[in-house]
Amino acid sequence: MKTGFSTRGRAGFTLIELLVVIAIIAILAALLLPAVSRAKKQARKSLATAEVSQIQQALAAYLRDSSGGPKYNFDAVDLAGGDSMESDRVPIDKDLGRILMGQNINSNNPSMRHYMEFKHLDKTGAPVTPWWNDQISDSETKQKYRYFLKLDVNYDNQISAGGGEPLDPPSKNIKSPVVVWAYNIDEPATTNKYVIRSWDQ
Numbered sequence: 001m002k003t004g005f006s007t008r009g010r011a012g013f014t015l016i017e018l019l020v021v022i023a024i025i026a027i028l029a030a031l032l033l034p035a036v037s038r039a040k041k042q043a044r045k046s047l048a049t050a051e052v053s054q055i056q057q058a059l060a061a062y063l064r065d066s067s068g069g070p071k072y073n074f075d076a077v078d079l080a081g082g083d084s085m086e087s088d089r090v091p092i093d094k095d096l097g098r099i100l101m102g103q104n105i106n107s108n109n110p111s112m113r114h115y116m117e118f119k120h121l122d123k124t125g126a127p128v129t130p131w132w133n134d135q136i137s138d139s140e141t142k143q144k145y146r147y148f149l150k151l152d153v154n155y156d157n158q159i160s161a162g163g164g165e166p167l168d169p170p171s172k173n174i175k176s177p178v179v180v181w182a183y184n185i186d187e188p189a190t191t192n193k194y195v196i197r198s199w200d201q
Contacts, residue, residue, distance in 0.1 A: 048182050052181060055147055056149075058115035060176075090148065090150065091148055127147055129145050131186070149179065158176070165195050176199060181195050181196060183195060
């Protein structure tokens with residue numbers, strides 16, 4: 001006897017069920033995206049912090065090894081064009097990066113000692129921070145993505161305080177033959193978190 005009811009199961013979802021599923025996925029995505037963004041920011045900061053410390057140690061070792069011998073001409077890349085590498089910030093360019101990675105550029109690493117590896121390089125081969133992307137073309141903007149250093153040039157194992165952060169750190173005298181820093185592009189330039197410092201490690 002036929003009852004008038006189909007014994008076959010339903011095929012597919014109704015429109016309302018489909019909309020409910022889409023709404024749930026959208027809500028979950030809205031909740032997860034900020035967490036993912038925070039995790040990416042923290043990862044970039046952690047990588048830059050580690051690299052700033054590694055660069056400082058590598059430069060200190062390089063300066064010890066090259067004492068009395070060939071030494072990289074830091075003045076050539078002094079942004080201020082002066083002769084005081086302790087008062088002027090010096091960007092780490094491709095040649096210095098290659099020297100620290102074990103290449104004998106212009107006879108400035110004759111033993112070809114390998115001091116470190118850089119995680120990120122721009123198209124020219126210069127070391128850059130984790131915030132770098134190859135779409136950046138403006139030369140002034142590029143400077144924000146470089147690593148910078150100051151050297152103890154009078155051999156008192158101290159870097160004198162600069163004119164003020166963020167452009168001229170450190171904000172106090174630092175006992176070290178070299179200091180290194182980078183800029184955290186994820187943070188406003190007016191906050192204390194903008195400068196990632198080797199002397200804070």
